Amino acid sequence: MSRLPDGRYVDDAPYDPNLSIQTIERKDLDAPARVLVWRKFKTHRLGLISGIFLLFCYLMLPFAGFIAPYSPNERYSDNLYSPPQGIHLWHEGKFVGPYVYAMTSEPNMVTFKWEFKPDTSTPQKLSFFCKGSTYDLAGLIPTDRHLFCAPEGVTVFLLGSDRLGRDMFSRILYGAQLSLTVGLIGITVSFVLGIFFGSVAGYFGGGIDWVINRMIEILRSLPELPLWLALSAAVPSNWGPVSVFFIISVILGILDWPGLARSVRAKFLSLREEEYVRAAEMMGASSGRVIRKHLLPNFMSHLIASATLSIPAMILGETALSFLGLGLRAPAVSWGVMLNDAQNLVNVEIYWWTALPMLPIIIVVLAFNFLGDGLRDSLDPYEH
Amino acid sequence: MQILRYAVYRFGTMLLTLLVVSALIFAIINLPPGDYLSNQIAELKSTGQSAGVAKAEFLRKEYALDRPLWEQYLIWVGFAPGPHGFSGLIQGNFGWSFEFDRPVAEIVGDSLWLTVLVNLAAVLFVYMVALPLGVLAAARSRTWVDYSSAFVGYLGLATPNFLLALILFYYGHRYMNLPIGGLMDPSFEGQPMSWDKVQSILWHLIVPTFVIGTSGAAAMMQRLRANMLDELGKPYVETAIAKGMSPRRMLTKYPLRVAFNPFVADIGNLLPSMVSGSVLVSVVLGLQTIGPTLLTALRAQDQFLAGFVLMFVALLTLIGTMISDVLLVLLDPRIRYEGRDA
Numbered sequence: 001m002s003r004l005p006d007g008r009y010v011d012d013a014p015y016d017p018n019l020s021i022q023t024i025e026r027k028d029l030d031a032p033a034r035v036l037v038w039r040k041f042k043t044h045r046l047g048l049i050s051g052i053f054l055l056f057c058y059l060m061l062p063f064a065g066f067i068a069p070y071s072p073n074e075r076y077s078d079n080l081y082s083p084p085q086g087i088h089l090w091h092e093g094k095f096v097g098p099y100v101y102a103m104t105s106e107p108n109m110v111t112f113k114w115e116f117k118p119d120t121s122t123p124q125k126l127s128f129f130c131k132g133s134t135y136d137l138a139g140l141i142p143t144d145r146h147l148f149c150a151p152e153g154v155t156v157f158l159l160g161s162d163r164l165g166r167d168m169f170s171r172i173l174y175g176a177q178l179s180l181t182v183g184l185i186g187i188t189v190s191f192v193l194g195i196f197f198g199s200v201a202g203y204f205g206g207g208i209d210w211v212i213n214r215m216i217e218i219l220r221s222l223p224e225l226p227l228w229l230a231l232s233a234a235v236p237s238n239w240g241p242v243s244v245f246f247i248i249s250v251i252l253g254i255l256d257w258p259g260l261a262r263s264v265r266a267k268f269l270s271l272r273e274e275e276y277v278r279a280a281e282m283m284g285a286s287s288g289r290v291i292r293k294h295l296l297p298n299f300m301s302h303l304i305a306s307a308t309l310s311i312p313a314m315i316l317g318e319t320a321l322s323f324l325g326l327g328l329r330a331p332a333v334s335w336g337v338m339l340n341d342a343q344n345l346v347n348v349e350i351y352w353w354t355a356l357p358m359l360p361i362i363i364v365v366l367a368f369n370f371l372g373d374g375l376r377d378s379l380d381p382y383e384h
Numbered sequence: 385m386q387i388l389r390y391a392v393y394r395f396g397t398m399l400l401t402l403l404v405v406s407a408l409i410f411a412i413i414n415l416p417p418g419d420y421l422s423n424q425i426a427e428l429k430s431t432g433q434s435a436g437v438a439k440a441e442f443l444r445k446e447y448a449l450d451r452p453l454w455e456q457y458l459i460w461v462g463f464a465p466g467p468h469g470f471s472g473l474i475q476g477n478f479g480w481s482f483e484f485d486r487p488v489a490e491i492v493g494d495s496l497w498l499t500v501l502v503n504l505a506a507v508l509f510v511y512m513v514a515l516p517l518g519v520l521a522a523a524r525s526r527t528w529v530d531y532s533s534a535f536v537g538y539l540g541l542a543t544p545n546f547l548l549a550l551i552l553f554y555y556g557h558r559y560m561n562l563p564i565g566g567l568m569d570p571s572f573e574g575q576p577m578s579w580d581k582v583q584s585i586l587w588h589l590i591v592p593t594f595v596i597g598t599s600g601a602a603a604m605m606q607r608l609r610a611n612m613l614d615e616l617g618k619p620y621v622e623t624a625i626a627k628g629m630s631p632r633r634m635l636t637k638y639p640l641r642v643a644f645n646p647f648v649a650d651i652g653n654l655l656p657s658m659v660s661g662s663v664l665v666s667v668v669l670g671l672q673t674i675g676p677t678l679l680t681a682l683r684a685q686d687q688f689l690a691g692f693v694l695m696f697v698a699l700l701t702l703i704g705t706m707i708s709d710v711l712l713v714l715l716d717p718r719i720r721y722e723g724r725d726a
Contacts, residue, residue: 218401218408221652221705225660226678226697227412230690233682234415312542319544320664324679339547343668349554358547365542 037301040378047374050367057364061177065135068170069149069156072333074133076155076165078105081351082116084160084168091123099123102154113350124154160353162341171333172357178334180364182249182318183311189253191307194260199291201261202268213265216258224255228317232326241332248327252314263306267299301379309372312365319361335361391710398706402699403461406473409694410457413687419449420482420685447480447688460691473695479688483681488692492674496696498567499673502596502662503700505589507651509597510604510658515647517601518608523635525613537602545661546668549595553669556591567592567671592671596661600654608647615639645716652705659701 001009042048060067076082085100101118108115132146150156159168201212231251235244271277272295280290321327322336323343330337338357342348348355418426421444428436444450448459448466458464460479462472471477478488521530540548569584615621616639624634666675674693681690 214401214404218404221401221656221701222405222698223656223659223663223701225663226694229663229678229682230409230412230694231415233685234412236416316544320546323544323546324664324667326679326682339544342550348550355547355550358544361544361547362539362542366538369538369541 033301037378041374044374044378046370047377050370050374054364054367054371057176057180060173061180062138064173064177066137066143066145067147068167068173069132069146070167070170071133071135072166072171072174073331074166074170076161076167078165079103079116079155079157079161080114080163080165081354082155082157082161082165083351084353085118085155085157087126087156087158088123096123097125098148099125100150100154100156124151126150126156159356160351162338162354163347163351168338168353168356171338172335172360174333175335175338175357176360178245178328178332179315179318179336179361182245182252182334183314183368185246185249186253186256186314186317187307187311189250190256190260190310191303193254194257195264195296195303197257198261198264199268199295202265203272203287203291203295205269209265212261216262216265219255219258220262222255224317225320227255228252228321229324229326232321241329245328245332248318248321249314252317256310256314259310260303260306264299264303267302268295271295271298301375305372305375305379308368308375312368315361315365315368387710387713390713394706394709398702401702402695405698405702406461406695407457409691409698410460413691413694414453414456416685418685419687421447421449423685424482443480443482460688473692478692481681481686481689483684483686483689488689491689492677492692492696495672495674495677498671499662499666499675499696500700501585502567502589502592502666502671502673503655503659503704505593506596506600506658506662507655507704509593510601510654513597513601514604514608518605518647519612519635519640521605521609522612522616523631525609530609533605537605540598540602543598545595545599545664548598549591549665549668552591552595567673592662592665592669595665595669596658599661600658604647604650604654607650608643611643611646612639615642645712648708648715649712651708655701655704655708659697663697 002012003009065071082103082105085103087098087100089095089098091099100123101120102122102124103116104119105114105116107113126148128148129145130149131144132149134142134144137143148156155161155167157167157169159172161167162171197212197216201209201216228251231254232248235247239247277290277294280294285293318327318334319336319339322334323339325340328334328337335357339355342355342357421440425437425440425444428434428440446467448456451459455464458472459466460472462470462474462477464470466472478492480486481488481491484491517533521533524530567585567588568581569588618639621634621639624638625631629637662673663675663678665671666673667679670676674696678690678693678697680686681693
């Protein structure tokens with residue numbers, strides 16, 4: 001607090017422009033809720049960045065084949081455990097554009113390892129929008145264009161190659177397709193089950209409520225992973241990768257709904273006494289209509305926020321299952337399947353890049369957490 | 385006296401829950417088509433070994449696998465007489481493991497205690513880490529203490545358990561000479577308890593405890609911080625500060641006391657995920673808990689073994705939840721004894 005010459009007192013604290021955004025004026029009370037939510041969410045910078053990042057990741061999924069220079073199961077038997085190759089721009093002081101060095105390998109008879117050495121004499125320029133192995137763009141259009149590839153006879157392994165000589169970078173991109181969608185399918189299953197059971201229990205109450213509530217309590221008190229393991233052990237081994245993928249996502253979702261159902265039920269218990277519900281019932285609306293049209297929209301946004309927070313658990317669950325060999329299986333590529341190769345500590349010590357798929361897992365899970373936190377915080381625009 | 389009645393009531397509901405859980409587990413175990421023996425019989429028949437078939441058929445009769453499923457369930461739990469009278473889980477007969485060709489009780493044996501030990505250590509770790517850090521983060525909110533603990537917490541939540549286990553094991557062994565693998569030195573296995581054995585177990589427990597506890601501790605810390613922050617904004621805190629109470633005494637005497645209740649209640653939510661984590665981590669680190677046994681049993685469709693392990697794991701979490709509920713009533717006089725649901 002300082003005193004001005006004319007005798008007024010002025011607060012010394014710097015002016016915070018966000019403060020005036022967040023205080024709610026009369027006309028804001030009439031603004032649609034989503035405008036207020038968006039305005040508040042924008043101030044949650046970490047959540048906003050995470051949201052944009054995740055959106056980018058999911059938009060990239062259909063084009064994984066285009067960005068990846070190789071197909072996920074393409075093997076280069078001369079380049080087993082090849083270390084990551086850097087992309088360079090300048091060669092001997094001259095700008096040549098993005099290029100890589102060709103890798104030559106020779107066996108080291110002391111350590112019994114293949115040693116890779118870059119051949120630094122000639123830069124091998126990368127070509128763009130070039131032809132490579134064929135793939136289906138977005139799963140529909142067969143094409144063989146890739147964003148970038150190395151010249152003939154040279155490899156470009158941005159993140160190294162694994163024990164079968166497959167490109168880690170391409171596999172991480174393809175793995176994202178399964179690892180990221182597992183959470184979405186799982187959460188859909190859990191959402192449908194959770195809303196159904198929660199709303200039935202909360203709306204009708206009585207005996208149904210008691211039964212569903214006990215069911216929720218029991219399922220919540222059981223450890224998830226052993227049950228996931230048991231359920232996925234029941235998946236027949238002769239199923240194709242796609243059906244295994246679907247059934248695994250459903251299994252992940254099936255044990256997740258109790259938490260959601262609980263919050264739905266609690267909300268319903270308080271909301272069903274409201275006048276507008278009574279009014280709708282008086283006018284002869286069926287229970288289904290009251291639930292769908294009058295009750296659910298009230299807290300759909302809350303549900304979405306909590307769903308965002310439970311997607312990471314599913315992504316981690318898939319990783320854990322695949323890591324143990326009970327989830328997705330070999331021809332399918334997911335981050336968990338890739339980490340299955342990193343089970344051996346000795347391998348990870350020598351070929352550290354085989355453990356790289358853990359980075360996208362950690363980043364995506366963090367992003368979902370931040371996004372969920374941001375959403376949850378901004379969903380009550382009338383607070384503060 | 386009232387608390388005793390509540391404990392008994394809570395124990396009763398736990399038993400009922402356990403009953404439902406046993407049916408659920410039995411159903412899940414029997415989801416895959418066929419059973420261990422019928423698969424074995426099919427395999428023997430296709431390779432033309434008729435001698436083995438007779439034995440397998442005998443075992444099928446012996447363990448009532450030729451009966452309808454619901455009868456099998458009743459026999460397994462011990463509600464209905466099997467071929468040798470009442471002999472199920474209730475009577476203390478855990479069944480026969482076809483994969484190892486030994487009784488289940490013999491296989492799980494020691495690993496039951498080690499499982500309890502590992503989980504207990506992890507719970508203790510969670511409290512020991514989450515309590516001071518959560519309070520500190522709340523008291524110094526929006527400072528580097530808060531931010532760095534939040535950062536570590538988020539990282540702990542986001543890193544898959546098994547990866548953390550691998551990384552820690554590697555570096556722990558390299559720089560601190562922590563032992564790799566197992567829960568005790570191999571020379572102590574099967575030996576009677578001795579001081580050296582206890583020391584060896586404790587030494588081996590460090591990494592698993594840390595790995596299993598981290599994500600739980602992170603979640604707990606965040607919740608404690610949020611609870612504390614709610615309390616710190618209340619007028620009574622202002623009053624306490626205004627009358628000149630030292631910050632430390634003020635913190636521990638009032639807001640912590642209030643924020644502590646959800647902290648205790650939370651163990652019920654935390655325990656299932658920690659037991660999950662311990663199963664996974666045990667598999668990765670090769671601990672002699674029931675985690676690896678479960679995985680083998682599930683892979684081989686060894687139903688009695690898998691069923692027993694799942695039951696045990698469920699029992700562990702149920703008992704933990706029950707204890708936390710009773711503790712909460714002891715701790716919070718506002719909770720009514722009758723009817724738990726708010």
